[in-house]
Amino acid sequence: MAHKNLTRKQREFLRHRKEIMQTALSLFSQKGFANVSMQEIALKSEFAVGTLYKFFSTKEALYSEVFKEKVFELHSILVKALNIPGNEIKKMKTFIEKKIQWFTENMDYVRLYVTEIFGVGYIDKEEFSQLQEKNHVELVDEICRLFNSGIKKKIFKQIDPQILAISLNGLSNGLLFEMIENRDFKQIDPNSVLTIFLQSICLKGTDEVV
Amino acid sequence: MAHKNLTRKQREFLRHRKEIMQTALSLFSQKGFANVSMQEIALKSEFAVGTLYKFFSTKEALYSEVFKEKVFELHSILVKALNIPGNEIKKMKTFIEKKIQWFTENMDYVRLYVTEIFGVGYIDKEEFSQLQEKNHVELVDEICRLFNSGIKKKIFKQIDPQILAISLNGLSNGLLFEMIENRDFKQIDPNSVLTIFLQSICLKGTDEVV
């Protein structure tokens, strides 16, 4: 990104801002929006309360920034995964793997994410659901494209790609759900579950194709 | 349940209690724990604030009661669904249908449910996760039993029932996820998704079996 031609002051400003956001993310993730006070964020980030307000006009604004940054991060990882070089099955596997990896690494954050998505969140509803909608549609489209091309190549059976996209999304979300709900889930390899799904939509066995 | 041999006073007490809980459920579901005040619950339920405290020692306690009642309701519906008369596929379908039906009818509440499960909730963590753990294990066991008996009867392929149970749970949860995240999801018939899953684990086509 544009990082040159900024004065030292400006760079410092940005660095401080980022520091605050990181602290806030970690606290919000651990304890949820309502259970974190500005005092606490100030303390941990080693700024004064008043200073936080120099960067973010309200607690909600801070939260919103922090939150949206992560949404973008995840979305871009997923889209990227669907576009790696390789055949359709490779792409699907990468998609799932990346998703699971990200969720695993950001499990604390995922809680916030779910809370917001499910509508009892703290971010301005209009703004967020619009963003969310946009991402969601984009992703489902991308997955549909994947299935379509797989069907054309006779790798997949001829099933409505829309339904497949949602099944895939649903299955992977469900797994994540399971992982989070049930901490000792790790004994189970997500791949084995994915395999079941693949078996049902692939014309041939998956191993020979990958 | 035991409802006779109570004085009128006692019955009235119970009725009032239930009324408060219903109001609270509806408010909490719509706006989440943090965004509902005791004043508001009092107003809507047509009792005075002080009265609420005659029934529930704190706001958390009220919430907890309301919340747990619903958890029991869902759990008992699911267990019942797995034990209707019929073959294994019939049971699975009923299970999914009942689950989807309940989630659909209680969509507002589901938000609370998810929030709690994902750990940023307001109910005493220890107590709740113990209850949740118990229910979850019970359910997975029940589903495993189902798959085992299906495998024995050669209706299902020979796949680790534990993995199947989690896949099924994951898939149906994921669908619900999708339904809630994306309001216009209703265009898609959950059965079509279930069918994909069934195809991959059934030895024969499902239609002939049901």
Next chain:
DNA sequence: TCCGGAAATGAATCATGATTCATTGTTCGA
């Protein structure tokens, strides 16, 4: 009808925590 105690009431108390702003510290060009 009258009385004692149970039940209900809601204004007042109190705790928490977001937000403000007068004060203090820092930077840097003259």
Next chain:
DNA sequence: TCGAACAATGAATCATGATTCATTTCCGGA
């Protein structure tokens, strides 16, 4: 070195809403 402009500080303010409790209302028996 000096001081104007900018940045940081955190104690004080203020709003919200949970909880309490002194008072009132209700009820059943004498």
